[in-house]
Amino acid sequence: MYHQSKRYFRFFVFLFCAALLLSALPVLTAAAADGAAAPAEAAKSEPGFFENVWKILTEKYPLLLRGVGQTMLISLVGTVAGLLIGMLTGIIRTAPYSKNAVLCFFHKLLNKIISVYVEIFRGTPMMVQAMVIYWGYAFATGGSTLPLIPSGIFIVSINTGAYMAEIVRGGIISIDKGQFEGAASIGMSHGQTMLSVIIPQVMRNILPSVSNEFVINIKDTSVLNVIGVTELYYFAGIIKRETFKTFETYLIVCVIYFILTFTVTRLLRLAEKKLAGKESYTIFGSQSDPEAEIKVKKEEPGYVD
Amino acid sequence: MSTEPIIQITHLKKQFGDHLVLDDINLSVSKGEVVSVIGASGSGKSTMLRCINLLENPTAGEILYHGVDITSKENDLQKYRASVGMVFQQFNLFNNMTALENCTVGQIKVLKRSKEEAKETAMTYLRKVGMEQFINAKPAQLSGGQKQRVAIARSLAMSPEMLLFDEPTSALDPQMVGEVLTVMRQLASEGLTMIVVTHEMAFARDVSSRVVYMEGGVICEDDVPSVIFKKPNNPKTAAFLQRFFAN
Numbered sequence: 001m002y003h004q005s006k007r008y009f010r011f012f013v014f015l016f017c018a019a020l021l022l023s024a025l026p027v028l029t030a031a032a033a034d035g036a037a038a039p040a041e042a043a044k045s046e047p048g049f050f051e052n053v054w055k056i057l058t059e060k061y062p063l064l065l066r067g068v069g070q071t072m073l074i075s076l077v078g079t080v081a082g083l084l085i086g087m088l089t090g091i092i093r094t095a096p097y098s099k100n101a102v103l104c105f106f107h108k109l110l111n112k113i114i115s116v117y118v119e120i121f122r123g124t125p126m127m128v129q130a131m132v133i134y135w136g137y138a139f140a141t142g143g144s145t146l147p148l149i150p151s152g153i154f155i156v157s158i159n160t161g162a163y164m165a166e167i168v169r170g171g172i173i174s175i176d177k178g179q180f181e182g183a184a185s186i187g188m189s190h191g192q193t194m195l196s197v198i199i200p201q202v203m204r205n206i207l208p209s210v211s212n213e214f215v216i217n218i219k220d221t222s223v224l225n226v227i228g229v230t231e232l233y234y235f236a237g238i239i240k241r242e243t244f245k246t247f248e249t250y251l252i253v254c255v256i257y258f259i260l261t262f263t264v265t266r267l268l269r270l271a272e273k274k275l276a277g278k279e280s281y282t283i284f285g286s287q288s289d290p291e292a293e294i295k296v297k298k299e300e301p302g303y304v305d
Numbered sequence: 306m307s308t309e310p311i312i313q314i315t316h317l318k319k320q321f322g323d324h325l326v327l328d329d330i331n332l333s334v335s336k337g338e339v340v341s342v343i344g345a346s347g348s349g350k351s352t353m354l355r356c357i358n359l360l361e362n363p364t365a366g367e368i369l370y371h372g373v374d375i376t377s378k379e380n381d382l383q384k385y386r387a388s389v390g391m392v393f394q395q396f397n398l399f400n401n402m403t404a405l406e407n408c409t410v411g412q413i414k415v416l417k418r419s420k421e422e423a424k425e426t427a428m429t430y431l432r433k434v435g436m437e438q439f440i441n442a443k444p445a446q447l448s449g450g451q452k453q454r455v456a457i458a459r460s461l462a463m464s465p466e467m468l469l470f471d472e473p474t475s476a477l478d479p480q481m482v483g484e485v486l487t488v489m490r491q492l493a494s495e496g497l498t499m500i501v502v503t504h505e506m507a508f509a510r511d512v513s514s515r516v517v518y519m520e521g522g523v524i525c526e527d528d529v530p531s532v533i534f535k536k537p538n539n540p541k542t543a544a545f546l547q548r549f550f551a552n
């Protein structure tokens with residue numbers, strides 16, 4: 001298994017290098033064409049592509065680092081908050097209706113509201129949502145605006161929440177009915193069943209989707225620059241305006257985004273493996289030796305049933 | 306054997322849409338009785354058990370638990386289910402918990418027992434079903450027979466007055482049926498009140514105090530095993546058993 005993940009890793013490194021080369025190709029060919037047409041001295045007076053990249057990295061790294069920090073902050077908090085929204089709405093939408101007519105009415109109303117929320121936020125671009133919410137607030141309050149980072153976190157949270165709502169609901173529905181009945185048969189209430197039996201299994205099952213949402217958010221926070229949130233893409237704009245090196249700047253930012261998503265993906269996959277549960281257990285005592293403890297290890301994290 | 310019934314079912318009906326699955330079921334079970342329920346597939350055996358555990362809501366009729374209607378407000382549903390537990394064909398163990406946790410969670414949440422007390426009780430019953438060696442194993446790591454024994458321990462740990470078994474051995478490989486039936490025989494001999502839906506005729510004949518034959522959502526015959534298996538009064542019972550043993 002270890003072998004395979006190593007091969008996987010090499011493959012990704014290869015892909016990454018290939019992508020880098022490909023994106024650098026237009027520059028290299030342009031430089032070559034220049035060199036052929038113009039005298040060598042003229043070409044030398046202009047700093048080259050790699051010099052530019054180096055200059056941006058060494059001079060503008062504080063901006064880049066701040067951008068990375070804000071991007072990670074917004075996407076991480078947004079994903080966690082989105083997951084909480086998803087959990088809450090998922091639990092509400094899968095709960096059985098109360099026998100009490102009033103409670104039942106409000107439950108149904110709440111379900112309708114959640115459906116509308118999910119449809120709207122999944123059906124419109126986050127960039128537009130950001131504009132509508134940010135400027136909508138300004139419009140409603142007669143000109144006052146919200147602080148930018150919290151606004152960004154808020155927008156990413158409710159946008160992610162709409163996707164998480166569906167992910168969690170799907171996760172709950174896909175749990176075998178027998179798990180609910182097993183719990184009911186020993187007298188556990190719906191709430192107790194959700195908390196102790198269902199949600200832990202749902203969390204484990206949806207972790208890949210949650211990781212996926214996180215990675216999407218790292219990339220999609222870039223749209224928040226439309227309202228001026230100072231994340232990585234916003235700083236790219238500033239660096240570009242200061243250096244006039246548009247291609248070099250955005251190439252660097254592109255590589256940074258890739259490193260972020262790649263690292264996060266790998267880390268979360270490790271976490272998933274950890275969460276796949278103890279793959280071994282101990283048998284206490286054997287027929288020949290009652291004091292023996294036998295460790296039983298499974299090859300694959302079995303999760304049949 | 307006391308005569309006051311624990312469970313008394315009168316005129317129970319259950320309908321799924323237009324489909325009448327149970328039609329006027331009358332049955333009472335007293336302390337210490339082992340009632341086996343036999344009958345062809347689709348005759349409504351599972352539905353009857355699920356109505357008793359209130360996993361299904363009866364359409365009409367009454368199920369009394371010590372004289373109290375189980376669908377009424379006086380009946381605390383959680384307490385009731387803890388004392389009239391159910392063992393399923395598909396085990397329904399909690400996949401995210403070890404064998405031991407499966408047997409403690411209900412005690413802690415429903416009966417509000419302390420963790421130590423719950424663990425002690427769970428160990429008592431896991432030992433009884435011969436699963437004390439596997440307390441740290443998750444359900445996915447156990448065989449069918451082992452899972453079913455843990456499921457029985459889980460129900461027993463709730464200190465039930467009565468247990469409902471819905472074909473507890475039907476999902477098992479033949480070589481594992483014995484280990485589960487042995488546990489059930491032992492429980493019967495210790496006086497646990499049980500209703501057992503089963504296709505294990507030897508168990509029904511040797512262990513139960515009464516056998517109920519169901520067909521088409523009604524109870525055709527309800528008598529001691531010697532009558533049911535030797536000289537049934539209802540020709541339908543005789544026909545079913547003849548078909549069953551012919552296979």
Ligand SMILES: Nc1ncnc2c1ncn2[C@@H]1O[C@H](COP(=O)(O)OP(=O)(O)OP(=O)(O)O)[C@@H](O)[C@H]1O
Nearest residue numbers: 321324326344345346347348349350351352353472
């Ligand atoms: N939830 C349900 N919705 C609709 N019909 C159902 C439902 N549950 C059971 N039935 C129907 O009720 C009838 C009796 O089912 P039940 O499971 O009680 O039979 P059974 O005697 O337990 O059969 P088996 O021996 O196969 O387990 C069947 O025709 C079945 O299709």
Ligand SMILES: [Mg+2]
Nearest residue numbers: 350351352472
């Ligand atoms: Mg059945």
